[in-house]
Amino acid sequence: MLSDRTARTCRVGPRLLACLLVLAGSGCGKQPPAATPVTSEPKKALQMPDAVPGLKEAGLEEDQAPGSSEVVIKDTFDRGEKETYKWDSKHPAGTIKGGCRIVARKGMTFPPENVIELTGENAIKDPQPKELAYYQTIEVRRRNYISRMGRAKHGYTYIPYNVVIRLRDVKVGRRRPLNRPVMMVRHGVIQPGDNSNFGGNNIQLAPLHERAQFTTWDAFPSEIVVAGQNARHPLFRQTVRYAQAAKGKDGVRSTGHLTYKPQFITTPVIRQAGTYRVSDARHPWIRGYLIVVDNPYVVVTTYHKYYPLCNFEISGVPPGRHTLEVWHPLYTPVKRTLEVEVEANKIAELMVMFHPPE
Numbered sequence: 241m242l243s244d245r246t247a248r249t250c251r252v253g254p255r256l257l258a259c260l261l262v263l264a265g266s267g268c269g270k271q272p273p274a275a276t277p278v279t280s281e282p283k284k285a286l287q288m289p290d291a292v293p294g295l296k297e298a299g300l301e302e303d304q305a306p307g308s309s310e311v312v313i314k315d316t317f318d319r320g321e322k323e324t325y326k327w328d329s330k331h332p333a334g335t336i337k338g339g340c341r342i343v344a345r346k347g348m349t350f351p352p353e354n355v356i357e358l359t360g361e362n363a364i365k366d367p368q369p370k371e372l373a374y375y376q377t378i379e380v381r382r383r384n385y386i387s388r389m390g391r392a393k394h395g396y397t398y399i400p401y402n403v404v405i406r407l408r409d410v411k412v413g414r415r416r417p418l419n420r421p422v423m424m425v426r427h428g429v430i431q432p433g434d435n436s437n438f439g440g441n442n443i444q445l446a447p448l449h450e451r452a453q454f455t456t457w458d459a460f461p462s463e464i465v466v467a468g469q470n471a472r473h474p475l476f477r478q479t480v481r482y483a484q485a486a487k488g489k490d491g492v493r494s495t496g497h498l499t500y501k502p503q504f505i506t507t508p509v510i511r512q513a514g515t516y517r518v519s520d521a522r523h524p525w526i527r528g529y530l531i532v533v534d535n536p537y538v539v540v541t542t543y544h545k546y547y548p549l550c551n552f553e554i555s556g557v558p559p560g561r562h563t564l565e566v567w568h569p570l571y572t573p574v575k576r577t578l579e580v581e582v583e584a585n586k587i588a589e590l591m592v593m594f595h596p597p598e
Contacts, residue, residue: 380428406538414556442528
């Protein structure tokens, strides 16, 4: 006859063995809670449309979507015999460094960066339901592209950014060629799609004999128009939309209006260098610029809270005397062209001055 202690041990043993077997398989006791899926919903709550006409459901391939075009951004070397610049990684080179300043005068004032009123010339063309409220929530501001440095006691320094600085007629050099440009509408403004220049500009650089691509992050479609500065007819005009995520069983879209496959629209090959205006026919306040160049020696100054001086640097410049061109969409440089002498393995410095805004 077994003792009471031995009997209790025999009764507990099978239970302990069963729990160990369950633990080795799918676990013992309650299951851990499922991980919460990460979404890309913007932090600031926007009024989202329940259904935007014309948007394709998520999950379709890009070639199944009407109005979409190739998504793959081709490399610059696809231009072949039309290339106007030869890249030579061993070519002798120097560097150009400089900054941009506004010629200050006493009592001068600058345009305020006020919220754009979506009325009159900035009214949305044929707005869809909730579209006006969507952009009013975003509160798009008119930018003056000026940063003020220093203290009033010693006199402020006024620095323009969004300045395009480029070199003329460079045929061969160490600087890598530009790739196919992408621009994106985001939060009611247009900016470089590859986040170049910290995404803080409405200017994108493009190589000659290449196409340009456009996409949108916003919930409502944009009608992109690309035109030369003095052209009567646009080079390109097409509508781009963001695919809308499908609703779940609870009727809520898991990622708002976002999906991971945006549509892209693509221009014809651009055969002439110069400055092209980019606008949105549905949202008239959205404006940008596509700078098409025949060599990669071009930069855009930008403003960033960690890099507020808006200086510029062009590296890999072939030795010799070069002509440097200056352009800004709003402000006039004191000199539109500057001459600079570059020596191999040395830095040439210069300052670009601008007239005060009218």
